[in-house]
Amino acid sequence: MKHVPTVAWRELRSLFVSPVAYAVLSLFAVVAGFFFVLFVSAFNEQLMRLQQFQAFDQLEQLNLSDHLIGYFYQQILGLLAFVVPGITMGLFVSEKQNGTQELLMTSPLTIWDVVLGKFGAAAGFVTLLVAMVGAFPALLFFYGDPEVGKTISGLLALLLVGWTFVAVGTFASSITRSQIVAVLITFVLLIGLMMLPVISMLGVLGDAGGAGAALAWLSPGEHFDPLLQGLVDTADLTYFAVVIGSLLLLTKAAVESVRWR
Amino acid sequence: MIEARNLSKRYGDIVAVDDVSFQVERGEVVGFLGPNGAGKTTTMRMLTGFLPPTDGSARVAGYDIFDEPLAARRAVGYLPETPPLYPEMSVESYVDYVARIKDVPRGERAAKVGRALERCGLEAVGRRVIGTLSKGFRQRVGLAQAIVHEPPVLILDEPTVGLDPVQIGEIRELIRGLAGGDGEARHTVILSTHILPEVEAICRRVVMINGGRKTVDAPLSELTAGGQSLEALFAREAARDATPGADNTAEAEAEEGAP
DSSP: OTTTHHHHHHHHHHHHHHHHHHHHHHHHHHHHHHHHHHHHHHHHHHHHHHHHHHHHHHHOOHIIIIIIHHHHHHHHHHHHHHHHHHHHHHHHHHHHHTTTHHEEEEEEEEHHHHOOOOHHHHHHHHHHHHHHHHHHHHHHHSSSSOHHHHHHHHHHHHHHHHHHHHHHHHHHHHTTTHHHHHHHHHHHHHHHHHHHHHHSSSSSHHHHHHHHHHHHHHHHHHHHHHHHHTOOOOOHHHHHHHHHHHHHHHHHHHHHHHHOO | EEEEEEEEEEEETEEEEEEEEEOTTOOOOOEEOOTTTTTTHHHHHHHHHOOSEEEEEEEEEEETTSSSHHHHHHHHEEEESSOOOOOTHHHHHHHHHHHHHHOOOOHHHHHHHHHHHHHTOOHHHTBBBBGGSSSHHHHHHHHHHHHHOOOEEEEESTTTTTHEEEEEHHHHHHHHHHHHHHHOOOEEEEESSOOOOHHHHOSEEEEEEEEEEEEEEHHHHTTGGGGGHHHHHHHHHHHHHHHHHHHHHHHHHHHHHHO
16 A cells, blocks of 8 residues: 555645635635634624623623634534535546546556545545634634634544545545536435434434434534534544545445456 | 466456457567457456456466466556546656556656656657647657556557557657567567558567457468458458457447446
């Protein structure tokens, strides 16, 4: 697997000569900035209202970490679900379109070199996005004192969910020959994953208890929230590792299947 | 250098390649002939390790394609029918990338990339983006990618298709040069084509397949002895074993299934 960085580096360079990378980066900065401003002003309004009513109990509870940064991170999670399919759609599809798959498969590379290289490139890009997001709460440290731990564990949560989304997109790109289809599959899978807690409460599943809970457990959202609260639990971290690992295994099988046919 | 033993490829009931065996010695340039859909591309894909054969095996430069796949792939330069190019990369960075994934040691990389560009006449366009190049130049980049790691074996699938006469001449000259070197520098070349004058111009031996089966395997001089034209032979062989319908679909499916 010594060629993982070679493959990842080429992938990143191609991403940065295409308009996609810059479109996503600027869109992300603008929309994240918009959300941030929105939540800052909402927070201020809330603060003023509570002071007006002299609601000291609630004022006591109001804090930057939970009532601003937490909400902000939740919006970013939704934003990630929108941009990740755009980043991952070309990973394998463009190799098939260029005919370069034939080059990769006849070079002394293992399939893991290719799969991990491509996942690593897209995951690296998402890491850049999350780092950009981190700049916003960092601003708040100049004016107030949010909890450092929660701010960071929230970023970690975004990073892990972002990587999970990337793994979904990587898999989708490996099973189709069209970028649009790859985007659609990724969207459907991501929405499905995020909706699992809701689905698990419906009808029979809701009553079944165990099955419903198991379904809900599969959703990244269930493991995002504790991290957002500052609760870094090994069980949640394991969840992300297992889901990403399984998706990459599926991707490897899909890439390899070219040889079986 | 290349040894194919009873290679077969089946897709369900359809037989794309049926029990093909042949050998190619060091420094030989072998023309791989056959009508469209005869199984040329499928055979080459099996030799390069892109597709596993359903039956049979092959050795390339002494390495079995099953038992030592990485060593075998390191020893092969392959130019598929459509050159495998990344349109957004520059010629130089692309060839350098291929050198990396072909395991060219770091210290030799710059020199080998430079040599491949020079041999293919690409020095002037090294910094150009591949997507902006003409078809002839792209074909040359494809060839540069195949030879950059200086593999003992070259497998070229229709290397001159779609080029103008001058470019065709240049590419042929280049291929002749590759096989003409001394000792280790001598490449062994298999080249598929259905342009017969091309075979007469560069190949010393001809392997013809039709309907997935090998029908001719002989030195060119023997085939054209007594003033016989290669064209007449090709027409006769192509007509003799006429199951083209089935095999065309086989080839088409191969394209579909193996992107």
